[in-house]
Each structure stands twice: as structure tokens, then as C-alpha cells.
Amino acid sequence: MTLQRKLSIALLGLLVVGSVGGFTHGRPSWQLTDTGTPTVRFRGLAPVSDRVAWAAGTAGTILRTTDGGRDWQSVGPADAAALQFRDIEAFDARSAVALTIGNGTDSRLYATADGGKSWTETFRNEDPNAFYDCVTFLDRRHGLALSDPVDGKFRILATSDGGRSWAVRSPEGMPAALDGEFAFAASGTCLVSAGGRAWFATGGGSAARVFSSADGGRSWSVTATPVPSGPSAGIYSLAFRDREHGLAVGGDYAVPAAAPDGAAYLRGRTWTVARTVPGEYRSGSAWIGDGPAALAVGPTGSDLSLDGGKTWTRFDTGSFDAVLCAGDGACWASGEQGRVATLRWH
Template sequence: MIIMCNLFRILGLFLIYSLFLASFAFAQEEDDSLSTADFNFLANPDNDAEELLSIDEINAGLNWHWMNPYPQGNSLYSVDIYRDTGMCAVGDIENFILTTDRGASWLNKPSAGYGTRRFMVVDAVNEKYIYAAGTQGLVVRSTDGGNNWTVLPFGTSMPIHAMKFVDTLAGWIAGFNGIIAKTTDGGTTWIHQNLFSYIRVRGIEFIDTQRGWVVGDSGRVFSTTNGGTTWTSQNSGVNKALTSVRFVNADTGWIAGDGGVIRRTTNGGISWLLQGVPVVTYQAIDFTDGQYGWAVGQNGTIIKTTNGGLAWTTSTTAVTNWLTGVKFANRSLGWAIGYGGVILQSNDGGSSWSQLNRGESGYFRGVHFVTSEIGWAVGDLGIITKTTNAGLNWTRQNSGMLLRFNAVYFVNQLIGWAVGKSGVVVHTTDGGSTWIEQSTPTLSTLYGVHFYDSQNGVAVGTRGKILRTTNGGSTWISKNANTSIQLNSVKMVTDLSVWACGRNGLLVRSYDGGNGWVPQEIRSQRNNLSSIDFISADRGIAVGNRGTIVLTTNGGSSWSTMTSGTKRNLLGVKFVNANQVWAVGDYGTLLHSVDGGGSWSRVGSGTSNVLTGLSFIDSTRGWVVGRNSTILRYDSGGGYTPPRIIPQPLIAELGNYPNPFNPRTKISFKVLESSALTIRLFNINGEEISRLADHREYEIGNHNIDFDFSNYSTGVYFVQILSERNKYQITRKLLYIK
């Protein structure tokens, strides 16, 4: 009986598992995405890139630059103050960014030229010495303010999540498996001071060379009074993971972590008192003194206190990204950073926040350029955006849809199409100023579209759906593909020869312009194919899952499997000319061939975001799009200079009445967007004579300030208003005549 019960239990589990696989396979047929990499980091935040790039491969990627968002779109995990009023931050792909002018311009570069690991923590000791550390035991140091970096020997491949330097030489790093190590020579050598091996240390704090604390899993807190030679366990009163610790002196400190945990101590950690805060996961906490503090975390949460944590208030922001770091230079100026490269700045102590990273937001699925300056990108929620300056700036166009677009194609600067979910096709004849939906005979998701000219085009999608038009899309006719397998990409090689590719290694071909189709399987591989391209009637290429690349040099009579050097899913491929080919995919994968697809080298893209589509005008310029609003541009000639952000006007209509005046005048101005303003009066010599507002928050609308000049001499004066939000300023002349 026991054996029979066990047998039935096994059969039941097998049936459930089989049903799960069947449902998963069906769901995949209608899946909104071709990639499964999007949420891998959330499931395992310590998962590292498994494929390391060589120095040459990284250097080959130096010609790729962030166009959107600006300054970059990699997730950021740690932030620190730089030069009192600047900041630096680190994140994915060993990315390091720095600003000294509150976000008007940025230094943005990989740290040490390897670009395959993830920085988890940064510590800017002074304007020259900056340390960073992260996954695979990576520790680096810069002695010139982040321009150049040196990899420091550490002797472990475990992730490092915490670091604290008290001067340029003395510091500690900590991470998984209870790793704690100390250096007294700037990282040249390390003395290991490990805790129990099962502790994952996530936060560290030292107030001098002797006194420090670390926090980690299961509410564990340890303190030292001898520089880490010995560590003593402290009772935090919680058993949830602690992520951050901050002390302002030997007695007063705070810890933060999962499940709404924020606790305070006033006796060096002997006891910890619960503080009332929203129940979310907190990733970082910071205090400038015993009263003013901030914490950030889940779904864009920011809270602040002005009384040491007795009461906390929630700040409102426009982001929902997880925030992973927060740092304040003083009680007013601070930054918060997080997933997707989000950067927030506050000039009023955290009451309000402005977003410094700018650009179009969304998950981009397709891109197409018709000149070196003009192109379009499409993606989720009906996004269609256009650039007329090679990607530096993008303008959202009204597609009239909220459905996802998967592909876009233009035959010239005016005429184009975009296709997507539920069989949607939209068409423009004026460069995208207006988009009109075209009627199609399907509700199947369309993944690919290509036109031979302004009249003849083909679109493909789920369950083998193929649509054909001979009149620019005025009518779309469904064609029999002789398959029910999802098709992901299509290319009209000539007006008669058309190729499409799809799941399970399927290729289908038409000899008559897309009316009749013949399936063609590649027996050597069954991986899903995501993208196909031809440079001539003979030479074509298709890419897909697990690094699959197949090549034909005889018009498809036979296909050969090429060695790609990666197991990542490849999602897009493009011939630039007969020799140069590019391919993109998961985890920022970027491949390049210079022999027509016969051999491939990996190139550092500068991101770990999923890359979904690409477009090239010639061998010197191309674009790649993907997840987290990613748009990258390739410039083979080099010489690219990142744009300086031009502050947008936040104040208008500055003036005074009467003018001339004696002795009183009313200064009036209009605020276009809520901002903290500083308003000053200057004499003809440029000397400040009065400050009418100092970092005062002004709401949208008209404002007036009365001022009496009785105590001043006759002459010319100037009133200047400076926006603390983006450093925009406006100045007007005043004339005082007695």
C-alpha cells in the first residue's frame, strides 16, 4: 500500500509538472518578451556575469556611448559625497559616475577596464582618493578623482557589499561568508578579520581607526573597539536582514533593513530602540548629525527625520525604482540613487527631489535609422520616439496606442510602420508627426516588419502569422506560412525573395514576394531564432537563444552554425556591409564580426541591460536599444563628447514695477516648476547687497517681493534668481532714481 501511495504521488507530481511545462510553453508562444533575463537580478542580486571580457574586447567597446538615459542607464548601488557639493556613484558593469556641478556634466566610465562585474559600494575619501568594491572580490582604487583605476589584490572571489575608509590608507571591506578585511596601506595588503562563515555582511561603519560596526543577515550586528582585531556580537532585537548602518559618534547610530526595520542606539549598540517607519525594505540610511537623517528603499521610498528618528516623514518622488543608496553633504544637499540608473537630488533636506538622469523612459524593442541623424525607437506602452540629432535628444510621438510595439521600419525620412501586440500596425507618411492605425486581419502579436519599398512589405508574428501588403499597408492580407510556430523577424531581400525566422530553429522562405512560404529547418540546432538579416541574395544570418548564430552563403540552400563565444540569448543581428556584422542580446551582450559572420568577438557594451534591437547607417555609426530605456550609439571615429545639460527655464517674466523707482519697487516673477530659489540683489560693482530668499521653496505661479531701497544710493542694481534644482538663473536690471 505504501509503495502504491508513493507511486501515485510520483505520478501526480509528474502530471502537475507536465501541465506546468505545457502551460509555460503555451505562455511562451504569446509571451510579451523574447528574453527571460529581465528579472534575474531581482531573483539573485549576487549573480555575476559568467562571461568575462578581455581588455581588447572592452577597449573595442569604448566607441559605444550612452544616448539615453543620460548620463547612463545601468543600475546604481552606492553613492558618496565628492568635494562637498558633488557626488559619485557606482553600479553594474563596474560603472563609475561623478559630477562636480550638481549634475550639469558627468564623468562616466568603467573603473578598471574589465567592465564585467558589479560595483556594490564606493567610498570617496577625498577629491583624489576613491575606493570601490563589488562582486567576484573586486576592489579598485583611484588616486586622481576617478579618471584612472588600479585593481587591488584581495584574495577572494566572494561578493563585497560594504566598505569604509577613515583616511586614504586605513579602511575595511566586508561581504559574504563573513568576510571582513582591513588595510592600513591603501589596499596594497589586507588583513582578514572574518566573522562566522554563514554571515553575509551588508553594511559597515567606522568612526575612527578603532571603533566600528557591521550588520548583515538575520539582524546580526557586530562591533569592534580595536580596529577589527576582535568583534563582539550585539543584539539588534530583530531577525530580519540588515542592509545599512550609520553612526555619527561613538554612541549614536542607526541600522536599517528588510521589513521596515530602522532602529536607533544611544549607547554604541548595547541596545537598539525601534523607530516607527513605513514597512518596506530599506537599502540605505544616512545621517549628517544626531538629528537629520534619511533612508531609502523599496519602490522609490524616501523617508526623513529632523529629530533623530523620533518621527519620520515620507518624501514624494516621481520614481518607483528601488533606491539603493542615499548620501547628504549637509542638512540641505543630498542624493539618492537606484535601479535603472535613477539619480535624485535634493536641495531642501529631502522635502523635495529633482531627477537628474533625463531622457525617454521605457523598454525599447526596436530601432531604425534612415540617416546618420534621423531615427526612431519603439517599445512598451505605445512608445514611438524620434531623434533628429543622432540620438542626443528624443521626442515622443503620439502613436495613439498603449500596446507594446516590437519593431519599426522606415523606407525614407517620411514613410514608416511600427508593429506590435494584438496585430497592431501603425503607419506614418510625415516622419511620425501623425500615426494612423492600419487594419489587419489578426489579433496575433506581430514581432517583425520589413518593406522592400513604400508599397511592398511583410509582417510576422505568433502562431506562424504572416501578413503581406502591396499597397503600403492600406490592405494587409494573411498568408499561409505552413507552420504554427511563432515567427520573430522578417527580411525582404528582393521584391521576390523573403526570409523569416522563429522558434525551434525555424526558417521560412518565400520565392514570390511573400505570397507562398516554405518552412526550412536547421537540423543541427533547435534553439529559438530571434532575428534575421541578409546583405545579399546569397549571404544571410540569423541569431537566437544560447548564442546561436547560423549563416548561409548560398542563398539558404544550406546553413552553418557559427561559434559565437557566448551562451547568452541573442535578440538582434544586422549586416553593416559584406564584412561587418553586429549582434545584440541578454545581459548587454554585444558581438562583432569583420568577416561577414564567420567569426565573432565580444565587445563591451557598457551595460548589463537586455539589448533587443540595432540599426546601422554605415560602418562608422550605429545604435542599439533595450531594457531600462537603453539607447547606445556607436561612433567608430571616436571624439565623442558627452553633452552638457542645458538647464531648462524654471523662472520666467522676471521684472519690477515701477522701473525706474523711488524708493520702493515690486519685484515680480513667474515660477514654471516648483523649485528652491535663491534671490539676491547686486550693485553695479557686482557686490551682493541683500538676499531676498535663501533656498526658499516656491510653488508654481506668480510671485511678488516688495523691496525698499531707502538705505541705498541712487544707481543701477541687479536682481538675480537662481534655481537650486538645475542651476538655471535669470537676471534683470533695476534703476533707482531719487
């Protein structure tokens, strides 16, 4: 048995006996930071390191910290106060791309290269039938944004210049959407990427599905999952370490305290329900480092898995919408009432 699996169950979480890629001995807990924004809900989150992170939310708010959350600067675009940011992707302390959501022109993309001192609106949706949910970058130059179905198919927006310009991909390579199928703009992780590949998750229809592309979003394959789907239910968040290690979490936003079969993991090409699920609605998920440890968060609590998503254990009951971990292993979470936190081990 490796050190990654030598553990014992503690009353309030998991006691790790050994070092697990990106974190140290102990039991996890969230350490809240003071963002000074108690009325803002941060569903967009982009940690760069243990010191640098961006958070994006309601009322056009974007915050940035460069000292691990001790101080936050409000750096959102001046013309976005009436918009809701739901996703943000950051390359470093200076460069980021942020997405606002809504029908028609409320769906926009902004880019900054000077730490938020100035922003350029790089895309404004003019199609009243489109609604953009999430954005991801395959590398520093190539990115994708996802809209709910238009004319029966999910729509993909693409950039090849780091988000400075965007173009709609041809729908020819996209499978047809199910009746009522859509994506959830809950945490900026309905569309994700790893190793040059992209995935997005759905709900709303007769099945919760995962779409996958290996060619920059030009063509997609789709796989059904055992996660329950319905008018407000399905997969809310994906996390991929590589093409063979994926997590899916969700449930029903309208019934947050009950989510049977609400978490699954990828085994080969098949999605399998976790043996022990969080049991409640979860809107965000993330891998910790390059090992089997992962996090899931939602409005009723946070959970930890040490076996690649096969089993989950609750360690916190606070409300969060989004969770992501940086390349150095630092993990951040964000949510309602201006809540942004960093993960600590005790």
C-alpha cells in the same frame, strides 16, 4: 548648422525645419493600417518600400501588402500555424525569408519566391539546446541567423544562396558567452547588418555586449556596452547605418516603464549612453535614410532622435515591438493586436 539640425521642440514631438534624408517637414505620427488580425503580435517586420511590406508574427501568421497597407494578404506557410515568427527579411514583393523561434525543432527558416503563394522550409533545428532569435542578410545571397549559446558560445547559421540552404558556422571564431548571456527575439533586430558587416546584441548576463563580424560570420569580436544587463534586461535592438554609426536600445522587458541608460550610440569603437534616453523599455530601432535621424519603439511608446541617437524625444504612446525603414525612406512599425503602421509627417 545644417538643415538636419534646424529644429524646434513641439509639445508632442519634434518640428523639423528642413528636409532630413528620407522625410519631409513636420512632426511624426504613426498611421495605423487595418491588418484584420487583432489577435496576432507582429515582431517580424520587413518593409521594402512605401508600398511593399511584410509582417510576421504569432500563430504562424505572415502578411504582405503591395499598396502601402490599404490591403493585406495572409501568405504564411500552411504548416506553421503552431509556430511563432519573430523575424522576416524581404528582398522585394515576391522574395522573403522568415524565421520561427523556439527550442529544438520550433526554430525553423522558410523561404518564398512567389509572394508567399508557396514556402519551402529550408532549415529545421534539430539541436534541443539551440534557440534561434534573429536573421539578417548581408546581401541578396549571403545571410546569417543567430542562436543563443550552445556549449558556451553563440551559434551562427549561414547561407550563401539566398536562404535556400543553411549550414552551422564553426564555433572557433566566436568568443565565449558570459554566464546567463543570450539574445532577445523581440523585434528581429538583435542581429543586423550593413555594408557587408554583421552585429548582434546580448543581455541576460553581467554585461550587455555587441558582437561584430567582418567576414560573413566566421569570426567575431565583442565589446561591452554601458546598457544595463540582467535576467530579462540588456540590448534588445541594434541599428547600423554603417560600421561607424550604430544604435542600441533596450531595457528590461519585465519592467517596461523604467529603463535608465537604456539607449546608447556608437562613437568610434566605444558605446556611449545617450544624453537623453527614452527612459522606458524599447525593443526596436531603425535609422531613417542616410542622415542622423532614427526611431525607437516599444510597448509604451515611440521616440525620435535627430542627432544619431544622442538624444531622444517621445512622439507617440502606442504599443509597437518592431520598426524598420525601407531604402526609399518609408518607415513601418508593428506589434501586438495586429498593429502595423506607417510613419507620416505633419
